[in-house]
Amino acid sequence: MLMHHIANASLTDKVMSSEDSNPAATPTPGVDTQGDGRWMSLHNHFVSNSKDKEPDVLFVGDSLVQLLYQFEVWRDLFSPLHALNFGVGGDATQHVLWRLSNGELGHISPKVVVLWVGTNNHGHTAEQICGGIMAIVQLIKDKLPKAYTLVLGVLPRGKMPNPLRERNAQVNKLVQEAVSSLPHASLLNVDPGFVHSDGSISHQDLYDYLHLTPQGYQAVCQPLHAHLKGLLEKQAEN
Amino acid sequence: MGDTRLISNPQRMSGDEINPAAVAQAVEDVQGDDRWMSQHTRFVQECKDAEPEVLFIGDSMVQLMQQYEIWRELFSPLHALNFGIGGDTTCNVLWRLQNGELDNIRPKVTVVWVGTNNHEHSAEQVAGGILAIAQLLTSRLPKTKVVVLGLLARGDGPNPLREKNAAVNGFLRSWLPRLGQAQFLDVGAGFVHSDGTISTRDMFDFLHLTAAGYRAIAKPLSDLLLQILDETPEEKRASLV
Numbered sequence: 001m002l003m004h005h006i007a008n009a010s011l012t013d014k015v016m017s018s019e020d021s022n023p024a025a026t027p028t029p030g031v032d033t034q035g036d037g038r039w040m041s042l043h044n045h046f047v048s049n050s051k052d053k054e055p056d057v058l059f060v061g062d063s064l065v066q067l068l069y070q071f072e073v074w075r076d077l078f079s080p081l082h083a084l085n086f087g088v089g090g091d092a093t094q095h096v097l098w099r100l101s102n103g104e105l106g107h108i109s110p111k112v113v114v115l116w117v118g119t120n121n122h123g124h125t126a127e128q129i130c131g132g133i134m135a136i137v138q139l140i141k142d143k144l145p146k147a148y149t150l151v152l153g154v155l156p157r158g159k160m161p162n163p164l165r166e167r168n169a170q171v172n173k174l175v176q177e178a179v180s181s182l183p184h185a186s187l188l189n190v191d192p193g194f195v196h197s198d199g200s201i202s203h204q205d206l207y208d209y210l211h212l213t214p215q216g217y218q219a220v221c222q223p224l225h226a227h228l229k230g231l232l233e234k235q236a237e238n
Numbered sequence: 239m240g241d242t243r244l245i246s247n248p249q250r251m252s253g254d255e256i257n258p259a260a261v262a263q264a265v266e267d268v269q270g271d272d273r274w275m276s277q278h279t280r281f282v283q284e285c286k287d288a289e290p291e292v293l294f295i296g297d298s299m300v301q302l303m304q305q306y307e308i309w310r311e312l313f314s315p316l317h318a319l320n321f322g323i324g325g326d327t328t329c330n331v332l333w334r335l336q337n338g339e340l341d342n343i344r345p346k347v348t349v350v351w352v353g354t355n356n357h358e359h360s361a362e363q364v365a366g367g368i369l370a371i372a373q374l375l376t377s378r379l380p381k382t383k384v385v386v387l388g389l390l391a392r393g394d395g396p397n398p399l400r401e402k403n404a405a406v407n408g409f410l411r412s413w414l415p416r417l418g419q420a421q422f423l424d425v426g427a428g429f430v431h432s433d434g435t436i437s438t439r440d441m442f443d444f445l446h447l448t449a450a451g452y453r454a455i456a457k458p459l460s461d462l463l464l465q466i467l468d469e470t471p472e473e474k475r476a477s478l479v
Contacts, residue, residue: 034357035357035399036397037393038392038393041394041444045394045438088443122268122269158271159271159272159273160272162270164269165271207301210271214305
C-alpha cells in the first residue's frame with residue numbers, strides 16, 4: 001500500500017484529497033456542541049482581523065498554534081516578523097481547510113504560511129491526515145500563488161509510547177514524501193527530542209503530554225524562527 | 239434558591255434523584271494516549287513529594303494558569319500545587335480527589351475552579367457537584383479552607399452558557415457560606431463589556447484566559463489567599479521519618 005503511494009504520489013494525492021473519499025480533506029466547519037458558538041466567533045474574528053493587517057507570515061492550525069500566541073515567545077520571535085496567528089484549539093485538517101476556504105485568506109498576502117495541524121484528526125488514518133494537510137497546501141497555493149507553505153511536523157504525544165505517536169510519525173513521513181517534489185512547500189520537523197530514551201515525554205515540555213509549556217515552545221521555536229527568517233529572505237529575493 | 243436539602247446532600251436533587259454532577263467519574267481514554275490518567279498519576283505522585291500550603295484543583299482554567307508568569311509570581315511563593323486538567327467536569331474532579339490526589343497533603347487552602355465543562359448538567363446540578371467537592375474537601379481535610387471561584391462568562395456575545403454559569407454562581411453564593419469553611423469568590427467582574435462582548439485580549443478563544451486575563455483574576459485571589467494564610471495558625475507537623 002505504501003509503495004503504491006510513493007510510486008503514484010500525484011494520483012494518490014488526488015484520490016486522498018477528493019471530497020468523497022477523505023473526511024480529513026473535506027472542508028468542514030466546527031460544530032457548536034457546547035452552546036456558545038465560539039468556533040464561528042473565532043473564525044469571524046480572524047476574517048475581520050485580517051482586513052487591516054499586512055502580515056508577512058501567517059500561522060494557521062490547532063491549539064499548538066493558538067497557544068503559541070499567548071506566550072512571550074510570540075512577541076520575541078514572531079511579532080517582529082509581522083506574523084498573524086489563526087490557531088483554533090481542537091481543529092483538525094478539515095476545519096482548517098474550511099476556515100481558509102471561507103475568508104481567512106481573503107484580505108492578506110503573507111509570504112509564508114506556517115501550517116501546524118493533524119494531531120486532532122481522531123478516527124482518521126495517517127494517509128487521510130496527510131491527504132488533509134496536502135489539501136490545505138494546495139488550497140494555499142491556489143489562493144496565494146506566491147506564498148511558501150511551511151508544514152510543521154506533528155509532535156509526539158502521550159506520556160509513554162502509544163498508537164497516536166505512531167500515527168503522527170507516519171503522518172510526518174507521508175507529508176515529507178508528498179512535499180518533496182513541490183517548490184512551494186516543505187516539512188519542518190520541530191521536535192527537538194521530546195521523547196526521552198525511556199520513551200517518556202516530560203510534563204516540563206508538554207504540560208498535559210500534548211500542549212507545549214513555554215519551555216517547550218522555546219525549544220520548538222528557536223529553530224523554527226531561524227528557518228522562517230531564511231525563508232523570508234529567500235522570498236524577498238524572488 | 240433551589241432545594242435546600244441539596245446543601246446537606248448535594249448528591250441528591252429535589253425528589254431524591256441522584257445528582258449526576260456529583261457522581262465521581264474518571265475520564266475514559268477515547269483518543270488513545272491515556273493522557274488524563276497520566277496527569278492524575280503524576281498528581282498523586284506529587285502528593286507524596288510535596289507539602290503544599292495551597293492546592294488548586296479544577297479544569298483548564300486552573301491548569302493553564304500554571305503556564306503563565308503570574309503563577310510563578312503570585313502562587314509558587316505560597317507553595318501551591320496545581321491539579322488542573324483541561325476538560326474536567328465536577329465528576330472528574332470528584333473522582334481524582336477520591337483516588338489519591340488528597341493523600342499525604344494538608345494544604346491550608348484549597349482553590350476549586352470547575353463547572354464550565356459540565357455540558358450535560360443543569361446549573362443547579364453543576365452547583366451541587368461543586369458543593370459536593372467542597373464537602374469532600376472539608377471532610378478529608380478538616381482544617382482546610384475552601385475557596386470556590388465563580389464560573390466566568392464565555393462566548394463572544396450573550397449566549398445560554400453565560401446564563402447557565404451565572405446561575406451556577408448564584409446557587410453557590412447562597413449555598414457555600416453554610417458550609418462554614420468554604421467561601422465563594424467571584425473573579426469575573428469586568429470581562430463582559432457594556433456591549434455584551436468579551437475581548438480576545440482577555441479570553442483568547444472566548445473561554446480560556448490570556449496572560450492579561452489571568453493577571454486580572456489573580457490579584458483578588460492572591461489577596462484572599464494571603465489573608466487566609468495569615469489567619470491560619472501554623473500546624474505542628476508530626477516529624478516524617
